[in-house]
Amino acid sequence: MTFSISLTVNGVRRDVELDNPRVTLLDLLRERLQLTGTKKGCDRGQCGACTVLVDGRRINSCLALALSHDGADIRTIEGVAEGGHLHPVQEAFIAHDALQCGFCTPGQIMSAIGLIQEGQTDGDPERVREGMSGNLCRCSAYAGITEAVLDAQKKLAEAGGTDAGRRDAA
Amino acid sequence: MNDFDYIRPATVPEAVAAAAAPGAAYLAAGTNLLDLMKGGVARPGRLVDVTRLPGLDAVEWLEDGGVRIGAMVRNADLAHDPRFAASFPAVAEALLSGASGQLRNAASVGGNLLQRTRCAYFADLDSACNKRVPGSGCDARAGENRLHAVLGWSDACIATHPSDFCVPLVALDAVVEIEGRGGRREVPLAELHRLPGDAPEKDTALEPGDLIVAVRLPAGAAAFAGHARYIKLRERTSYAFAVVSAAAMLRLEGGVIAEARLTLGGVAAKPWRDAWAEQALAGARPDEEAFRRAAELALAGARPSGDNAFKIELARRLVVRALALAASGTPERVPALPGSPFSSLPELHHDV
Ligand SMILES: Cc1cc2nc3c(=O)[nH]c(=O)nc-3n(C[C@H](O)[C@H](O)[C@H](O)COP(=O)(O)OP(=O)(O)OC[C@H]3O[C@@H](n4cnc5c(N)ncnc54)[C@H](O)[C@@H]3O)c2cc1C
Numbered sequence: 004m005t006f007s008i009s010l011t012v013n014g015v016r017r018d019v020e021l022d023n024p025r026v027t028l029l030d031l032l033r034e035r036l037q038l039t040g041t042k043k044g045c046d047r048g049q050c051g052a053c054t055v056l057v058d059g060r061r062i063n064s065c066l067a068l069a070l071s072h073d074g075a076d077i078r079t080i081e082g083v084a085e086g087g088h089l090h091p092v093q094e095a096f097i098a099h100d101a102l103q104c105g106f107c108t109p110g111q112i113m114s115a116i117g118l119i120q121e122g123q124t125d126g127d128p129e130r131v132r133e134g135m136s137g138n139l140c141r142c143s144a145y146a147g148i149t150e151a152v153l154d155a156q157k158k159l160a161e162a163g164g165t166d167a168g169r170r171d172a173a
Numbered sequence: 174m175n176d177f178d179y180i181r182p183a184t185v186p187e188a189v190a191a192a193a194a195p196g197a198a199y200l201a202a203g204t205n206l207l208d209l210m211k212g213g214v215a216r217p218g219r220l221v222d223v224t225r226l227p228g229l230d231a232v233e234w235l236e237d238g239g240v241r242i243g244a245m246v247r248n249a250d251l252a253h254d255p256r257f258a259a260s261f262p263a264v265a266e267a268l269l270s271g272a273s274g275q276l277r278n279a280a281s282v283g284g285n286l287l288q289r290t291r292c293a294y295f296a297d298l299d300s301a302c303n304k305r306v307p308g309s310g311c312d313a314r315a316g317e318n319r320l321h322a323v324l325g326w327s328d329a330c331i332a333t334h335p336s337d338f339c340v341p342l343v344a345l346d347a348v349v350e351i352e353g354r355g356g357r358r359e360v361p362l363a364e365l366h367r368l369p370g371d372a373p374e375k376d377t378a379l380e381p382g383d384l385i386v387a388v389r390l391p392a393g394a395a396a397f398a399g400h401a402r403y404i405k406l407r408e409r410t411s412y413a414f415a416v417v418s419a420a421a422m423l424r425l426e427g428g429v430i431a432e433a434r435l436t437l438g439g440v441a442a443k444p445w446r447d448a449w450a451e452q453a454l455a456g457a458r459p460d461e462e463a464f465r466r467a468a469e470l471a472l473a474g475a476r477p478s479g480d481n482a483f484k485i486e487l488a489r490r491l492v493v494r495a496l497a498l499a500a501s502g503t504p505e506r507v508p509a510l511p512g513s514p515f516s517s518l519p520e521l522h523h524d525v
């Protein structure tokens with residue numbers, strides 16, 4: 004049996020035929036849509052490398068069944084820069100040296116965009132660390148990550164809006 | 174992962190009919206079920222997707238002051254619902270102490286209640302496990318069992334239930350609304366999860382096809398809002414399951430405890446509420462002596478199931494701490510590190 008689903012991925016509608024129902028959202032992005040920026044670390048919800056935004060909310064795509072998300076609006080790391088300009092969170096990660104090997108970074112950035120949009124941290128580093136605890140970094144760039152998130156959050160607030168993840172989603 | 178049929182029913186009765194078939198399972202966010210399916214621990218032949226069923230995603234305030242939480246309300250949305258968090262702060266704190274931001278955005282109320290044990294032998298197909306394969310034995314008994322149960326366990330199974338959310342819910346007399354083949358019924362949450370006895374394969378009182386549609390808190394539950402905490406000891410401060418946890422709630426009148434609620438997590442196959450401890454607290458002054466007495470009573474029946482005698486003393490101390498924190502008043506907002514007895518050094522900046 005085949006299943007057809009359609010998703011909006013980074014603003015573009017994608018119709019996908021699935022030959023079996025077992026495909027996770029992560030595998031759909033990486034293997035069917037060639038969007039390999041989203042990483043597979045543990046594949047079991049334990050590391051955050053696979054974080055994407057679904058309808059504006061950060062989730063672990065490795066524990067999401069693609070079929071169950073038929074019709075959803077997905078944003079991945081490939082879709083956060085706009086018109087040749089990096090997303091403010093991407094810029095902040097560079098400015099604060101918030102990475103070493105970079106494997107966890109797409110997940111960290113998507114999680115940070117989601118966290119900022121959730122609007123719960125009030126610029127408190129403790130709340131940022133807690134809010135980012137679902138993203139492990141084996142290079143232990145945590146101090147820089149916390150700095151980057153705080154900085155990006157401040158810049159986004161100054162620019163007038165925390166709605167960073169959905170900027171062009173109308 | 175095994176192959177399966179995928180069904181997305183449009184109505185609750187269709188869902189119940191589809192899920193009553195042998196080997197069928199409901200799929201909510203899938204953060205527990207898909208994990209277990211990847212490991213081959215769960216092998217449902219049919220997934221019945223409940224994420225779009227109508228009427229399951231609302232938090233409704235009842236006329237009598239109680240609240241009804243739809244089974245598909247996401248853990249994060251419930252914790253951040255301002256009225257809910259103000260009325261039931263220990264429930265919000267428990268939710269926010271669990272899993273991660275990403276998982277809480279996905280995880281549903283119903284799925285949280287029905288998540289399965291984190292016993293490593295349950296998750297490992299090469300190990301003997303009575304819960305996974307009835308009658309096969311229990312490798313946890315002679316294995317790595319520091320985190321296993323100290324209350325209500327049996328020779329057949331020493332696993333614990335991992336949910337944080339359920340702990341304060343049981344303390345507050347939550348009721349589960351179930352739609353099944355025989356229609357609608359209600360079960361107190363305290364009776365939803367079973368102790369293992371000689372049938373650890375059966376986690377709950379649910380029958381095939383039973384769909385959790387909502388969880389209700391009674392009107393009186395909000396009376397504890399001023400003195401309510403959920404404290405959770407973990408092996409790391411965040412993104413970890415409880416070693417032991419406690420929901421402690423007090424209603425104070427004129428400097429005396431009028432009514433107390435106390436439920437432990439991480440110690441048994443279900444949230445462990447202790448009526449003796451609650452009764453001993455009622456009428457007492459909220460002081461260390463009363464809290465210690467409650468702790469002794471709450472753990473009176475505890476015994477180690479392996480290398481976990483430390484959990485009994487840890488739980489006693491946690492009860493005292495949680496009651497003391499509850500007595501000192503619910504913080505205005507869930508603390509930066511929800512459920513934690515710690516806070517880190519004020520600033521850990523590396524480049525400013
Ligand atoms: C890395 C990690 C860390 C975690 N840490 C914590 C933690 O610290 N504390 C904690 O409490 N939890 C923790 N969790 C567990 C998490 O809370 C659960 O996975 C989640 O709540 C399950 O919800 P779900 O919607 O994804 O359920 P699913 O995975 O979709 O379903 C779980 C079970 O419930 C059944 N089900 C779902 N909805 C219904 C319904 N309405 N009626 C009947 N049956 C239903 C399913 O058939 C399945 O058996 C963690 C999970 C992971 C992966």
Ligand code: SF4
Pocket residue numbers: 290292293294295301302303304305310311312313314329330331332373
């Ligand atoms: S403790 Fe229970 S879940 Fe763990 S191996 Fe033993 S029977 Fe299985």
Ligand code: FES
Pocket residue numbers: 042043044045046047048049050051052053054063064065066
């Ligand atoms: S790959 Fe999804 S959480 Fe690790």
Ligand code: FES
Pocket residue numbers: 101102103104105106107108139140141142143144
């Ligand atoms: S930068 Fe290497 S894992 Fe985070």
